[in-house]
Amino acid sequence: MLQQAADAVHDVLEFPNVDIPLLDPDDPGVLVVEIRGGGYKRQIQGIDRLPIERGVMGKAVRERRAQRVDDVGAVPGYITPPTTEGARAELAVPIFCAGEVVGVVNVEGEQPYDELDQRTIEIIADHLGIAIQNARLHEQNREAAVWQERMRLRGELHDSVTQILSSISLLAQALPSAWRSSAQEGERRAKRLAELAQSAFAEMRALLRELRPPHESHSGRHILPQNRDFLGLDxxxxxGLGAALPKLLEAMIPETLARRYRFDRYRPQHLPHEEAMYRVCQEAVSNVIRHSGAREVAVEAHVDANHAYLSIRDDGGGLPPTARGGIGLKSMRDRLARLGGELQLKPMLPNGLDVVACLPRRDREIGNA
Ligand SMILES: Nc1ncnc2c1ncn2[C@@H]1O[C@H](COP(=O)(O)OP(=O)(O)OP(=O)(O)O)[C@@H](O)[C@H]1O
Ligand SMILES: [Mg+2]
Incomplete structure (x- = not known):
């Protein structure tokens, strides 16, 4: 775009020599001259770096206004363009982008420039400023979209695969002692370990499927991956949630932790809402197992007139005042916020924590996603 502009200023408007330097974003005290038109394009190769303390272009940047010089020889600190003999007259107009100078449109020739020349170059500089701003906004939007998607995948990875690996790790630690007490118990737990590993594979494959480029993908985001029966996702x-959660919880919760479930006051919700609740449950229960030291966990879901709630309550030590948020709490919050809901953390008396997920109510008939 800048090169086309430099060529047009020479070819169409017949200015003999053109430079369109931009300020170095990493060092705004330097103009980087790479784009040239006319004689300078033919005569000068490579990139020049000009400090803005010197030269006519530098002055246009410093003073934030056009500079018109009839005889550059009389300007102290004038920088002759390399490998040329230079020119006599110069007109340098700053390019503004969102109120900041980002570069200069500069023309040089033998004949002094007049008011009309200045107005012409100012119009070009204005257009370039708008074009540069649009290009930057576009780049920012693209970066924001990439960032958002990266955060979503980070949450997905954390909530699925990391959870299962954490269960696998707990189960594996207790395996030798289970085996010592009874070979049958040892075998039962080893079988569970293998099932958990399989579901970690399935979750990973599901995520990798999501990462496929669109033309390779045949399934939408909310199509549940196959082979997840073990964790109850299917x-x-x-x-609905009331059918899926007991299966998940039985797979996750170690024998040493008592559990209570209650789903009779719950109604199945829109599938994306239930997927979010399911993931929140997975993370909140994993936190209970890893952090709370609780003896019991109670998982309960219900609806009232406008909302659906899922509560994961434990009788452990509660949130330490110094608790540092990991990915888990953030991911739960983000998931619910994306659907217009929220996460509440309620300390329990005398001890424990109640993690409550709340979403706007959106009933569905079972069988219709
Ligand atoms: N049920 C709970 N009981 C006591 N403390 C908890 C409970 N749930 C969370 N916490 C505290 O809150 C902190 C933040 O939880 P979060 O899930 O965000 O991160 P994490 O579990 O430490 O790591 P990650 O989830 O990223 O693997 C935990 O480190 C823990 O100190
Ligand atoms: Mg966590």
Whole structure:
């Protein structure tokens, strides 16, 4: 775009020599001259770096206004363009982008420039400023979209694969002692370990499928991956949260932790809402297992007139005042916020924590996602 502009200033408007330097974003005290038109394009190769303390272009940047010089020889600190004999007259107009100078449109020739020349170059500089701003906004939007997607995937990875690996790790630690007490118990837990590892594979494959470029992908985001029966995810579609969660919880919760479930005051919700609740439950229960020291966890879901709630309550030590938020709490909050809901952390008396997920109510008939 800048090169086309430099060529047009020479070819169409017949200015003999053109430079369009931009300020170095990493060092705004330097103009980087790479784009040239006319004689300078033919005569000068390579990139020049000009400090803005010197030269006519530098002055245009410093003073934030056009500079018109009839005889550059009389300007102290004038920088002759390399490999040329230079010119006599110069006109340098700053390019503004969002109120900041970002570069200069500069023309040089033998004949002094007049008011009309200045107005012409100012119009070009104005247009370039708008074009540069649009290009930057576009780049920022692209970066924001990439960032958002990266955060989403970070949450997905954390909430699925990391959870299962954490269960695997706990189970593996207790395996030798289970085996010592009874070979049958040892075998039962080893089987669970293998099932958990399989579901970690399935979750990972599902995520990798999401990362496929669109033309390779045949499934939408909310299509549940296959082979997730073990964790109860596939029950979500046909049976709702009340059918899916017990299966998940039985797979996750170690024998040493008592559990209570209650889903009789709950109604199945829009599938993306239930997927979010399911993930929140997975993370909140994993936190109970890893951080709380609780003896019991109670998982309960219900609806009132306008909202659906899921509560994961434990009787452990509660949130330490110094608790540092990991990915888990943030991911739960983000998931719910994306659907217009929120996460509440309620300390329990005398001890424990109640993690409550709340979403706007959106009932569905079972079997219709
Ligand atoms: N049920 C709970 N009981 C006691 N403390 C908890 C409970 N849940 C969370 N916490 C505290 O809150 C902190 C933040 O939780 P969060 O899930 O965000 O991160 P994490 O579990 O430490 O790491 P990550 O989830 O990223 O693997 C935990 O480190 C822990 O100190
Ligand atoms: Mg966590």
């Amino acid at each position: 029950r979500l579609r046909d049976g």
